[in-house]
Amino acid sequence: EVQLLESGGDLVQPGGSLRLSCAASGFTFSNYAMDWVRQAPGKGLEWVSIINSGETTSGENTYYADSVTGRFTISRDNSKNTLSLQMSSLRAEDTAVYYCAKRSWNGDALDMWGQGTVVTVSS
C-alpha cells in the first residue's frame, strides 16, 4: 500500500526556520517525482514545489512557487525514501497544512497524497 506520512509541522516565530519531512512507503520512491502543496486555513490549495525523480537537488530538478522561491528548498533522500522541505524566513502567510504528494509514473498528476502536517507562523 502506498503511504506518505508528513512530519515536522510546528509553531514557529516569523523569520524562523522549519524542516518538514515526508516518509514514503509502498512504492519505489526514487522513480517518482514528488511535490509539496499547501493549504492556508479556510483557503484553497497552493502548489509549492516539485522535485523530479533522481538523486540530486540541482536546479534543473527542482521548481518552486514564486511565493516561496529563495526561502524554501525541496530535497529528497532516495536511500531513506524521504522527501523534505526546508523552510526559512517564515512569514505569517506561510501558515498552512503542508501536503506531500506523489506524481504518477509519467508525471502528469498527483496520484497519492499524505494527510498533511500543520505549520503555524506566529509570535
Next chain:
Amino acid sequence: AIQMTQSPSSLSASVGDRVTITCRASQGIRNDLGWYQQRPGKPPKLLVYAASRLQSGVPSRFSGRGSGTDFTLTISSLQPEDFATYYCLQDYSHPFTFGGGTKVEI
C-alpha cells in the same frame, strides 16, 4: 505564472443533478490539467488527469473535457459523497497553479 480561473466558486445542487465546473487557463496548456476532489479535513484526491482521463477507481459519473485554455469537470448524477470542493491544477509549466476551487453544496 499561468493563472487558472475556476468557476463557479460555489454551487448548490441536489442528489441526482448534473453539475459542471469550469477552469480557464490564462494561456494554452495543451491537456496538462488534473481535477482533484477534497472533502473537509481530508487531503485532495485525484479524479481526472490529462484533462479527460479518469483515474483508476473513480466512478464513471465523473468526466473531464477540454484542451488549450478551457476545461470542464462534469458530474453526471450527483451523489451524497460528491459534496466536496473541487480544484483544477495545471502542470504544463512551472510554477504549477491550482484554480481557486469550487465548493459543491446541497
